[in-house]
Amino acid sequence: MTGAPRKSFGSDNHAGTHPAVMRAIVEANTGDAIPYGGDPWTEKAVGDIRRLAGAQGEVYLVLNGSGANVLGLDLLLARHEAVICAESAHINTDECGAAERVVGTKLLTVPAPDGKLTPDLIATRLAGRGDEHFAQPGVVAVTQSTEFGTCYSLEELRAIKSFCTAHRLRVFLDGARLANAAAYLGCTLADLAANADVLSFGATKNGAMGAEAVIVMRAEDGANARYLRKQHGQLSSKMRFLGAQFNALLADDLWLANAAHANAMAARLASGLGSIPGVDLAYPVQSDVVFARLDPRHIAELQRDWTFHVWDESASVVRWMTAFDTQESDVDAFLSDIAATAGAVRA
Amino acid sequence: MTGAPRKSFGSDNHAGTHPAVMRAIVEANTGDAIPYGGDPWTEKAVGDIRRLAGAQGEVYLVLNGSGANVLGLDLLLARHEAVICAESAHINTDECGAAERVVGTKLLTVPAPDGKLTPDLIATRLAGRGDEHFAQPGVVAVTQSTEFGTCYSLEELRAIKSFCTAHRLRVFLDGARLANAAAYLGCTLADLAANADVLSFGATKNGAMGAEAVIVMRAEDGANARYLRKQHGQLSSKMRFLGAQFNALLADDLWLANAAHANAMAARLASGLGSIPGVDLAYPVQSDVVFARLDPRHIAELQRDWTFHVWDESASVVRWMTAFDTQESDVDAFLSDIAATAGAVRA
Amino acid sequence: MTGAPRKSFGSDNHAGTHPAVMRAIVEANTGDAIPYGGDPWTEKAVGDIRRLAGAQGEVYLVLNGSGANVLGLDLLLARHEAVICAESAHINTDECGAAERVVGTKLLTVPAPDGKLTPDLIATRLAGRGDEHFAQPGVVAVTQSTEFGTCYSLEELRAIKSFCTAHRLRVFLDGARLANAAAYLGCTLADLAANADVLSFGATKNGAMGAEAVIVMRAEDGANARYLRKQHGQLSSKMRFLGAQFNALLADDLWLANAAHANAMAARLASGLGSIPGVDLAYPVQSDVVFARLDPRHIAELQRDWTFHVWDESASVVRWMTAFDTQESDVDAFLSDIAATAGAVRA
Amino acid sequence: MTGAPRKSFGSDNHAGTHPAVMRAIVEANTGDAIPYGGDPWTEKAVGDIRRLAGAQGEVYLVLNGSGANVLGLDLLLARHEAVICAESAHINTDECGAAERVVGTKLLTVPAPDGKLTPDLIATRLAGRGDEHFAQPGVVAVTQSTEFGTCYSLEELRAIKSFCTAHRLRVFLDGARLANAAAYLGCTLADLAANADVLSFGATKNGAMGAEAVIVMRAEDGANARYLRKQHGQLSSKMRFLGAQFNALLADDLWLANAAHANAMAARLASGLGSIPGVDLAYPVQSDVVFARLDPRHIAELQRDWTFHVWDESASVVRWMTAFDTQESDVDAFLSDIAATAGAVRA
Numbered sequence A, B, C, D: 001m002t003g004a005p006r007k008s009f010g011s012d013n014h015a016g017t018h019p020a021v022m023r024a025i026v027e028a029n030t031g032d033a034i035p036y037g038g039d040p041w042t043e044k045a046v047g048d049i050r051r052l053a054g055a056q057g058e059v060y061l062v063l064n065g066s067g068a069n070v071l072g073l074d075l076l077l078a079r080h081e082a083v084i085c086a087e088s089a090h091i092n093t094d095e096c097g098a099a100e101r102v103v104g105t106k107l108l109t110v111p112a113p114d115g116k117l118t119p120d121l122i123a124t125r126l127a128g129r130g131d132e133h134f135a136q137p138g139v140v141a142v143t144q145s146t147e148f149g150t151c152y153s154l155e156e157l158r159a160i161k162s163f164c165t166a167h168r169l170r171v172f173l174d175g176a177r178l179a180n181a182a183a184y185l186g187c188t189l190a191d192l193a194a195n196a197d198v199l200s201f202g203a204t205k206n207g208a209m210g211a212e213a214v215i216v217m218r219a220e221d222g223a224n225a226r227y228l229r230k231q232h233g234q235l236s237s238k239m240r241f242l243g244a245q246f247n248a249l250l251a252d253d254l255w256l257a258n259a260a261h262a263n264a265m266a267a268r269l270a271s272g273l274g275s276i277p278g279v280d281l282a283y284p285v286q287s288d289v290v291f292a293r294l295d296p297r298h299i300a301e302l303q304r305d306w307t308f309h310v311w312d313e314s315a316s317v318v319r320w321m322t323a324f325d326t327q328e329s330d331v332d333a334f335l336s337d338i339a340a341t342a343g344a345v346r347a
Helices: A019-027 A040-053 A065-076 A098-103 A119-123 A154-166 A178-185 A189-193 A225-231 A240-273 A296-303 A328-346 B019-027 B040-053 B065-076 B098-103 B119-123 B154-166 B178-185 B189-193 B225-231 B240-273 B296-303 B328-346 C019-027 C040-053 C065-076 C098-103 C119-123 C154-166 C178-185 C189-193 C225-231 C240-273 C296-303 C328-346 D019-027 D040-053 D065-076 D098-103 D119-123 D154-166 D178-185 D189-193 D225-231 D240-273 D296-303 D328-346
Strands: A059-062 A081-086 A107-110 A136-143 A170-174 A198-202 A212-216 A289-293 A309-312 A317-321 B059-062 B081-086 B107-110 B136-143 B170-174 B198-202 B212-216 B289-293 B309-312 B317-321 C059-062 C081-086 C107-110 C136-143 C170-174 C198-202 C212-216 C289-293 C309-312 C317-321 D059-062 D081-086 D107-110 D136-143 D170-174 D198-202 D212-216 D289-293 D309-312 D317-321
Touching: A019 A240, A019 B019, A040 A059, A040 A189, A040 A198, A040 A212, A040 A240, A059 A065, A059 A225, A059 A240, A065 A098, A065 A136, A065 A170, A065 A198, A065 A212, A065 A225, A098 B225, A119 A154, A136 A154, A154 A170, A154 A189, A178 A189, A178 A198, A178 A240, A189 A198, A212 A225, A225 B098, A240 A289, A240 A317, A240 A328, A296 A328, B019 B240, B040 B059, B040 B189, B040 B198, B040 B212, B040 B240, B059 B065, B059 B225, B059 B240, B065 B098, B065 B136, B065 B170, B065 B198, B065 B212, B065 B225, B119 B154, B136 B154, B154 B170, B154 B189, B178 B189, B178 B198, B178 B240, B189 B198, B212 B225, B240 B289, B240 B317, B240 B328, B296 B328, C019 C240, C019 D019, C040 C059, C040 C189, C040 C198, C040 C212, C040 C240, C059 C065, C059 C225, C059 C240, C065 C098, C065 C136, C065 C170, C065 C198, C065 C212, C065 C225, C098 D225, C119 C154, C136 C154, C154 C170, C154 C189, C178 C189, C178 C198, C178 C240, C189 C198, C212 C225, C225 D098, C240 C289, C240 C317, C240 C328, C296 C328, D019 D240, D040 D059, D040 D189, D040 D198, D040 D212, D040 D240, D059 D065, D059 D225, D059 D240, D065 D098, D065 D136, D065 D170, D065 D198, D065 D212, D065 D225, D119 D154, D136 D154, D154 D170, D154 D189, D178 D189, D178 D198, D178 D240, D189 D198, D212 D225, D240 D289, D240 D317, D240 D328, D296 D328
Parallel strands: A081 A107, A081 A136, A136 A170, A170 A198, B081 B107, B081 B136, B136 B170, B170 B198, C081 C107, C081 C136, C136 C170, C170 C198, D081 D107, D081 D136, D136 D170, D170 D198
Antiparallel strands: A059 A212, A198 A212, A289 A317, A309 A317, B059 B212, B198 B212, B289 B317, B309 B317, C059 C212, C198 C212, C289 C317, C309 C317, D059 D212, D198 D212, D289 D317, D309 D317
16 A cells, blocks of 8 residues: 555546646636626537537536536426436435425336336336326436446437327436447437437536536527526526636547546456456446445455445445546556455455 | 726626635645545635634535525525515525525515615514414525625624514525625624524635535524535535635635725725716715716716626616726726716716 | 394405305215316316306316415416516415415515506516516416405406517416406406406305316416316315305306495495595495595404404504495494494594 | 116215215304304314324314325425335325425335335335435325225334334324224224324315314424415315314214224125125225226226226226215125126126
8 A cells, every 4th residue: 555545436526627627717717707608618618519419409507417407307397297217317316306396396216227218117107197196297307328327329319209209208318427428329419419308418527627518409498598597596607617617628529538538447447347256247337437246345345445435235336436537557556456355355 | 998808897706716716726626535525625614614704503615696595595494484685685686586486485575775674674574473374584684795785784783683583583694795894894704694693605706716605603503404505406516626715715814805905996986986077876885886876878988898787777877896806997997987978978 | 232243344255155155065965976076066167167258278176265376377487487466466465475485486566556557567577587687577467356455447457468468478367356346347257357368266255165266268378287286285176066166156147246245335335434534445445345544543442343454554544345245234333333433532 | 777876986085075064064154254264163173183183283274185295294394305105105196296396395205015104114215314415304104094995003103103203204194094094993093193293184085075184293393384384275264164074073973983984885895805706805905995906807897887996907906995975785786796797707
């Protein structure tokens, strides 16, 4: 053990801000600017995102991922409507009931073993439509990449969108880690956005300091967005500093490079695990995260020196997450420790 | 007219980030940190604010002023309770109905000519307590400094707090510009905080990039604060960058120096107006803003070269706001133009 | 004073149920019926109300007046929108903040001396449309007859509707006492309904036991009404007993006869007051209520034997309300006592 | 088949009003009464219910079951808290998302095969307490008798209450059919109420026209109840007609007799099914309802002449519900038809 702090595998939000993003923030700090988005940095960011996504509607910068999700749902839901989502969806498990509290909507959850909805799974929650006693689903919320690190293929997304269109359901896509999916699938933002009505496009977990975008695909769905963003407390006054973050990430496709790098680090980690007995992957590794099953004593041993989350105590599953700034050497050191401690546990 | 852009007098949020704050942000960008406030920057910031405010409860960093207001009200209100505030209160006029939407509370407004509530004004909204048909006030919301740039004296705040205590009302203080009031009154943060149950302490308008603190004076009032902050979308993941902003502002009392400077610039502007005929102050100048009444043609003339808001078109009142980065030369150039164009209008 | 209880002038809801309504309730109690409105009594009631109102949309029976108002607003408002109403509107003063709490909407109030909005008054609350910081009015709520007993003329209602249409505002009409207005104006329900997008049609204060109808003028505005009624707790299971109440009131225009009678009793009272010195009408008497200004000692004297509300203590104004079951002899006895005690006070 | 309509087995709310209840309503229609509960009928009803339940807090009459549930939850929940309930709970499946919409709370559901929660089942939803990202349970909602007609024993209820007390959880009991449970268990209302913090006590399904009571066991939990009831649209103006319904049901324990009778009719039906091949009980019959599994063709055959719900199409389960006015002859006729058609299907 050396004294140098070890890279965290706890979450992609343990990382700081990418140097190019930080540079853009510093450079935006030049005199006055019109607040609340009337500045050139924001103007460029929303224009660029709009083009990248192929959106006919507008793009709204917000302050964080929960804010983006709540705004997206609020845009698409009629006052009485409910949301169909996977049990594992971030809006269901990680936002302290924000959707219920702020939007007043009910989440109709579906067990989805790999975090991915399918038309068949969605169909299980459509009973009772038209009956006033039952919650009425209006939106299907998908997460790409999912909370388990898996990615919907474009075909899978298309199948969901097409099913939803046929059943008068709107699609909200939680894209807190959309960049990782684009990198994994080798597709464009527009390819992904085409299968949603409204989506979030996350930057915070991908090298930004704190910035997310809500993308509205059809203009009419965004008519109330500015007011709702304000009501939700998601309107930034010095918005140029959000715009600047996106500008840096979009320049030279840094958003894709960051995500591809994080994905590669997760793949390297997963690959290295293959040779370590007693450590099994819990899900296919398709983005910046590895879920692994290993002996509880092994977990305990590793947690003495490394930062990561035990995802499911009863199943002995951990989550190891990489980031834009994870180095190959970090992964290799971690792998070497996993291997070393694996032996210790078995001994 | 030269080509150099003129300093905006539109709002203190037209300004950028103070260099020391920006430096602190850059310096905080060092490797990993525990997210959601578990980092040393946040820990130091909330500890320091807590001490400065003399709070027994905790301090919660949030992302913007509306977020701070909504969280503060949510903390203090029973589910059915209403808020007494001045008609001119930011929560009533500038937040698109966020308090009604997110907190579900009714605002019982009082006309307050200079933006300041008094016990007598508050008393006008207490009829019907105990009658289930009437909205039941639970909180009185005061703004310091007010939306008109005036400051409550400590005696005035004490009178309100004491009245509220006697009438089972809690006090929320919207302190988006609390620093300006502290600078004007020459008092401490604790002097001000002592007259509130929960208050916000604004940094964004005082040189930060975007950061506010919600201060809970008594521990029991904050028991649910972390959950409510999350539900409201005000929990920052990379919170170290909020903490760093406050650390920079609290170091060597930069927060007070910034506010004192902005106040001085407003005072200089007000003083210079004294010699310009046809331009009258609408309110006493006690913080970083000057409200002036002048001929509509004069306003139109000035708006060709300068950025500011017409506050009340029918009364021909404008708002000229200074900031931490307003220079004496900016004020003098503006004054000289006001004087020059004043002549033109009269001619 | 004899031992017989004196008729209350406290409110039209101090009265019981009209005998014909009670008979209809008893007669509806015959074996089983499909619940939640699938019964023939409800079917007939909503069909008849729909025809009387000339509505293209549907009619929804609900349990009380606040429920009707909240449902009506919920139907017409986008998620972020606010409501323009008179300061004296029941939704603002008498429902404990229900609209803010359940609908999450802001009420933009207008002082309206006689309880009646006008296009000019509405126009005062339209500043800031399109600016995300300002509450965005979406609905204008009028009350007919008003809380002060005055009635909008059909011309006045048309002017409001036409102004609202021109300014993209919807009209909700709180018709808790709509029958009294129809009787006063000598017009049909359709004449009144034509000037609203959604309206309530009150029965409770007009001889019912407890039943109100929400009338949706255009089908598309009611698409979500059944779900919202259920969410609001306004869906009655044994709805036949609501339907039966309306059936009784609509048969032979009993609703109009009841209202006309209550109006006549108020007119008789007002007329009798003309000869009593020291008692002045505060508002024109145009429905079932008399607001009068009289000496506080006179009020106190009258309250020893009669039940009524002091409306405004500081202005010494009382409210005397008649009902479908107020008798001429009740009014005359009251008048005689008012006259007798008037003398006593002056002596 | 004769022309006489057959008794519905669709729901206990297909029935009308018990004659004694109707009589009480008619008798309460005598002149004026103070509205909103200030009348002697309401006073007597809430006093009697309070005593029967052994409540230290107050009793609040409301208009229907969903209203009672939403009010009960609103009373017990802090603004950010969630509710643990069975997946089959009425608040989760039959109220169109009212709790989420009006209370803004999240329902943390638990699969409970017979509709009954247990401490072990509740414990599965307690992970993440104290972590701001997770919904924080504050209330456990139990239904007695359950939506499947089963009854918690007093021991089972005590175990839940004791677990909840130990884990800082409050207990709300949905007692829409509490009378049936009291009749089945042979216990008092107080025995049941002792295991809840707030409970509803249903009358509508037990012979009333439409009336429910919310019982608050400890005075401090009810401090805001009157205001919340008003905000929720559950405050009846002519409340005497709610009070009268309860007075009739409480006189000579009619509420228990009605429930016992309905229970007996369900037991008779269940017992009769024992001799019919191909018809199996899905749940123990412990109240006024029989869930049975039978051939889909058999169901279809029966639905030609009888009114009832198919509960679960895929499992071929139907719900047959009795009521206070179901006669032995109704049950026997139904049984005879079930037997007759059973033969037909098998042929």
